[in-house]
Amino acid sequence: MAASTLTEVARLAGVSPATASRVLNGSARTPGPDIADRVRKAAESLGYIPNAQAQGLAKSSSGLIGLIVHDIADPYFSAIARGVQAAARDQHKMVLLATTAGTPDDERAAVAAFAARRADSIVIAGSRSIRQQDREGNAVLAAELDRYCRNGGRVGVVGHPVVGASAPEGYHVVAVPNEDLAAELARELAAFHNGDFVVIGGPQGLLTSDDRVRGFQRGLESAGLPPAEVLRSGFDRSGGYEAGLALAKRIKVGQSAASGASRLCIFAVNDVMAIGAAAALRSEGLRIPRDAAIAGFDDIETLRDFRPALSTVRLPLEEIGRLAVPVTATGGQAPDGGTVVPVTGQVTLRRSTEAVAEAAA
């Protein structure tokens, strides 16, 4: 028993399919009340559910929003996803999910799949990469996106424009001032921390990571401090953990060598990495903030109960997600196309970078 069709409804109501269509879906022309009623009753009694595929085919638009993330289980992305979802709901659309682990090639495939489904718009979250190995992938991805745009699709990207994308129309990016915020974080930390700084960055070429590293260095410089050493590792918890292990060793050496060794201040380019690093230090018997200060970035909600409370930069993740979805024609057709929507974050200093009473220690 396949679902009933518009035609069946129409027949039951004794009207033409055209009429049935007009009453059951928002049409400019609304048939007379009596007829409309008959149709609605018929639809009800048959349990009619319009076939969205057919509708989409007929009016070439699908009510779908494609969302591309690296990993939906990563709290950073799931927070953004929540925002996207909220925006989708407002637009009476559904969201189609694709996870790609950040691989440009997978992203390209996802875009193609979305295009095939005629998604009204697609939003890409997740740091862009300009690593050498991704060059070709990026180019292909950009081409795919351009095509999608030319065919009338709208795309929103959070963070950086896709590398190499050239379509001016239908593109819009939610600009996260990673660099500036990182600089501000550095300055605020520098204000009362007087040991060395070290940053745990993601792989070189990952734009978000690079921006934050650069910003941090700039902030240090503007505070009259020398640049921090940069450790590279994975952009996730285990990356942070590994780097943390390395740092722990170093800290311990320093402590035993010169008893007056200054306390290290670690900046991990995102919260999850920071937590990983903190776990590593702890596993080596070090305490935060006593033996080292540590700060992250993002202010992941789930991590807010972590102790010692993590200093970080709060990003309005959910709002970012909401802003990233392009407003499509159905709505107000706000000035879209080549738009850059700015958001802002906030440096949030907490316990993990607190000064420690040297005397007591």
Added chain:
Amino acid sequence: MAASTLTEVARLAGVSPATASRVLNGSARTPGPDIADRVRKAAESLGYIPNAQAQGLAKSSSGLIGLIVHDIADPYFSAIARGVQAAARDQHKMVLLATTAGTPDDERAAVAAFAARRADSIVIAGSRSIRQQDREGNAVLAAELDRYCRNGGRVGVVGHPVVGASAPEGYHVVAVPNEDLAAELARELAAFHNGDFVVIGGPQGLLTSDDRVRGFQRGLESAGLPPAEVLRSGFDRSGGYEAGLALAKRIKVGQSAASGASRLCIFAVNDVMAIGAAAALRSEGLRIPRDAAIAGFDDIETLRDFRPALSTVRLPLEEIGRLAVPVTATGGQAPDGGTVVPVTGQVTLRRSTEAVAEAAA
């Protein structure tokens, strides 16, 4: 410039649309190599992307999997979502996301929307509710699901079958032994904890919560202990926090009254609530496990770095998600329909419930 169509490709290649269709999509009949090549070249040069809507309409199947969660930003759900996503990828399908906050009515709407899109299958995660106020909602939801199943849809649900659902076919549930695991947790805790037990439950009528509470009590009983008092609150962090506040007050009173007051052991029915409760205790100056032991349920990955490490019951969330998606015809057509797939969890005792050296305290 709308995307190019099969017909255009066919024309460019000098063949009929039928032939083009045959070569570009897996058909039983594969045209000659020379022709196939021409077609592929033509498709390539036009940047042809098949219209999935049209394909779906023609062969009435969409390659879509609908996923219903309460909140995608909740780590419990995002972990499951990751599993679903993985399974979807294996089946060469895409996942459509709907978040409903657990409202049966929203869930019904989501099911209807999925049905409209002709999703091949839909998976429902998130605790069922039998609260009075949800009775009607549940009935309607069940009806909608039944209809979906009758029309050939497959549904997978994690946890409990939808209340009132009757369609025997096309239904399958991933059974999480919440009750048994909670009982086991209680027994293991009872083995070395000798203070009172108290459980922080979600709203009454939330099946998952009820099961865990019941199981815990059973475990206590089998250990020869009296049932624990049950506090009710929201099923989320803030619910746990509120309950934690209440408990903190009580603990402090107990401590000041009888100096020999036994330490409380708190069981929150999920990790997020446990974290909330822990935060509340801490904010009241209490320490874990010194002033109270606490355990959760789920073993949320992001929370594993929490300190003191939270005792909990590990659930293979990602696998649960993977198992929840029904195997559809395309695959192996494994024995589906009315199936119950069991998964299992594991009690994981960690620092938060460790015995504390009374002497030292």
Added chain:
DNA sequence: ACGCAGCGGGAATGCGCTTTCCCGATTCAT
């Protein structure tokens, strides 16, 4: 050599719906 099965390709139909176009019936202005 002749008939028949088999194969490679095209024409045509239909998936379920929207939308233009058309037509008869009203209503309105003159």
Added chain:
DNA sequence: ATGAATCGGGAAAGCGCATTCCCGCTGCGT
């Protein structure tokens, strides 16, 4: 009272593709 404008409804043409049916062709058996 009559022509024009309007309204309410139906017929039909797609939307882009899969697929059934059909047809001409080649290769085989006897």
